[in-house]
Amino acid sequence: MYVRIESIDFGYTKKQTVLKDISFSMVEGEIVAILGSSGSGKSTLLRLLSGLEIPARGKIEINEETLCSADTFVECEKRHVGMVFQDYALFPHMDVYKNIAFGIRKYPKAQKRQRVMEMLDLINMEEKIHAYPHELSGGQQQRIALARALAPSPDILLLDEPFSNLDADLKMRIRHELRTIMKKSGMTSIFVTHDYDDAKDIADRIVYLENGRIAYEENVRHQ
């Protein structure tokens, strides 16, 4: 298994329980949707996977590396996890190029440029290379955020409600586009949503989250 999550418990404070006994696994290249109502703990689960929070109990393994267990914890910046935030969190003081290049600082210059161009090509936005985030529409911002997360070739891509800031019309179009981009890049991805249609259109499999527990899973497509 490419991703293995075992018996995760978590609460923001000692008394609180936000997630309880979460376990699931994924194969490489799979796209999983986490579906649940607001407050059910979806974002929290992504924060745990990315290393922004530490689980009270349980184990996380991605690509044969143990990121988190009783005796190990790999910090966020050391994990190969890409994340697209709910409101994208594009750095407002950097243009598109710098935003995308941010995570691949260590690449040699030419290679860095090439990688950014690849990403822009993937999302079809080459012409916006020197635009600043506030000069972009919501959909464009979302795609840049996606490109930024993909640029360092993470082991896994996490997307938190990627459509919440888009209007319905745009959403329809982008839904398919997103799946195409994700499949094209072959990226193992988890995305979070509260909309069944989103989940059904994009994911291979849907994990239902209710009150911090996994209620059941549903296969949408066969691998």
Place this chain on the structure above:
Amino acid sequence: MNKLLLSLSVGMIVLMLSACTFGVNPDGESITVFSERHYDTDQILFDLFEQQTGIRVNVIDGGADELINRLENESEDTSADVLIIADAGRLHRAKTKDLLQPVESDTLFENIPSNYRDADNYWFGLTKRARVLVYHPDRVDPSELSTYEALTEPEWEGRVVTRTSTNIYNQSLMASFIEIMGEEDARAWAEGITANFARTPAGNDRDQSKFVVEGGADVAIMNTYYIGRMMNSSDPFEQEVAETVGVFFPNQDTTGTHVNVSAAGVTKHSDNVEAAVQFIEFLSGEEAQESFANANYEYPVNENVEMHDLLKSWGEFKAQDINLSVLGENSYQATIIMDEVGWE
């Protein structure tokens, strides 16, 4: 980035320039003087001293309280050899805090009358000032004035001003009364004078004389040298005030006018006591006294030295006959009494 570099380099230049202000460390013998005084004419005297003795004088100036505090905190590590500050009360404070050391010097004993130096020789007065009555000649005839005590009479109600009880000059004045009249009468005086204040005390000595000229009060209790300084003020209107008012030396037929000093002492932890004593001796000598006193329109303590023309014009006067050490000894009690009678 450019801006950052620019600010950094400006910062560096400033730092380097200011580094130049330190570290001017001359060879040869030198003493360090903590001094409240800050007059250009003093430097000429110090240069003269260096010429005569080869001892350089480093002056560190600051407020008296600040300097005492600094001495106290630096204790045995201080660089100071001599402390020069105004008011016997403050020098006494330095003495009781164990910051000074006694000095046996025949020159000093000879140059300085015994009541203007510490009874145990911890400090030596260099210049004198009198705390006098300053009045408006249109509203007060000098014949109405007599003593500090008379100002507590009902006829002076609402006509007297002076500064606050937190001011050392008034604390020392009060301390001298405790010595001369005893605590009971001194308290009665403080009560009486407070009752006659034209306003809640505020401001400095110059402000008191301005208030008199303005018509807010008729008599101010203040130090003589401020009249001299106002006469030479850069502000023509201040000169006018100084010329308008009259100066009256009270208690001439009784206990004498209150006199205080600026004085010097050798610090307890001086590492060059000999030079420090030499320096104070020099300042008390005939050669230095005139310039030293005139710089601030004060009376020289050395009786062989002539006073400033302005002071001469006011004539000779009788001073309180007490050893000024008592000003310091009584100062705490004086402060407490003034607080208790409500002198603000």
Place this chain on the structure above:
Amino acid sequence: MLSRIKRNINVFSVISVIAALLIVIPMLNILLEVLSPPSAAWVHIRENLLNAYIRNTLLLIGFVAVFSALLGLFSAYVVSRFEFRGRNLLSWMLILPLAMPSYIAAYIYADMFSYTGTIARFMRSANIPLRVNMMNLSGAIFIFTMTLFPYVYMMSRSALSSQSASFSENARLLGANRFRVLSRVVLPLLRPALVAGTLLVVLETLNDYGVVAYYNVRVFSFAIFNAWFSLGDTTAAIRLSGVLMLIVFAIIFIERAIRGKRQYSMHVKGKPVEPKKLRGISAFIVPATLWLIMALAFFIPLAQLFYYASLTFSDVINANFIFLIINSLTLAITATAITVFVALMLANYNRGTKNRFKKGLLKVTNLGYAIPGAVIAIAVMLFVHGIDRTLYPVYRLFNPDTGRLVISSTLIMLTFAFVLRFMAIGYNSIEASYDKVGEKFTEASYSLRAGKLRTLLTVDVPMIKHGLISAAIIVFIDVIKELPLTLILRPTNYNTLASEVFRYAREEMLQESAVPALVLIGVATFAIYYLTHYNKKGVAANVREN
């Protein structure tokens, strides 16, 4: 939220903890002193003076708080909600009174109304039988209000200009009239800014010594100096500052309690309120009021200073004068840089920890602002002397003839005291910026595998740049004006513009103090001009970020 990430020890936490401890230890010394048995002087103070001190202090800060809140709020509201001629100019000039140190304004106003003063002379020649005595409680209230209200102005102005129009519009849709909108929506939303600004004013007022000593207003800072110098009793002085700190805590606590759980700083995106054009008589009266405030708070005392400077500049300016400027600048720049740097470290650390003890420690580092300068001076002096005496054997290794007081005789001691004193200003300004920005960018940066240092330098710092710059400038202005610490802790013969102004004033040579005072005000004015203009986006954008 970043807490779990930063559980490992790193450079930042080390710097933060060391800095916090350095700041806290001297203050603890003071608190311990309060526990020592009461001295005779303390008994005297308690019996005869304490009530008056408390009464006067409460009166002073009460009135100053109310007046400066009104003045600051009024000017901020007018400038941000109305359009009129001179608005842009006023919008930054209203900060200028901060460049005028309270003690200078106090001396100048007392002088102008004294017999020889310009105003008194004018009134005499115009036969106006009005005599104004500045030197009392009302005078002090006037001086503090005029020189400190810009704190309220700055804070309210930035809150007002970032307040989205949607709140007001919503309220009006819900049927509220203009007055209700103002009193129920605009003002309550402004509250945190208003409180923060007023608190700064109150703390500055409590800290002043120059004004209250000259005007003989018996408040705590004055009492502390008196106990220390007139009664020669340090423990009584420290005890008094203990009482003062209690008053400050009470004020802060009451404010917190009233605020409770209500949130005032919801970040709602939306267009800001369009300023309305002033018409008719108010187009004249309203700006005139603002200019009048400016005149009283800044231009009139400034003019008087220029007049005195013209009388005395030839006596005062000599070769050493340039060093006064250099010394002041060096000191202010160094102290500001260190304060802002440490504040950044602390704020950054605070963001990353949930540990209550550590958060408490960080809060304590802000207390310096509430402790009178004189007391900080004692604390720092004792502390640094202690270090010097401990390190003496080490010094000897390098230079066998060295004196014991090595650090104490340098600028380090004074700079350290400034950092301690002004940490709150730097810290709060940075923390506010961090709050505004939120944590998502930092998290995004970590998720892109940027380390802590890189995240700080390339993401956090640029995002809170405005907050950093305004923190730096306010600290700079405060340092350059500062008196008690400078007087007590400066290295021997290290004179600054402020110490020179005070020296002349102490010697009752007000006219001579004008030149250094003007240079000081000039430097501070330049800093304010820079604060409000460094960004081409215009004044509003900058002030908003405070």
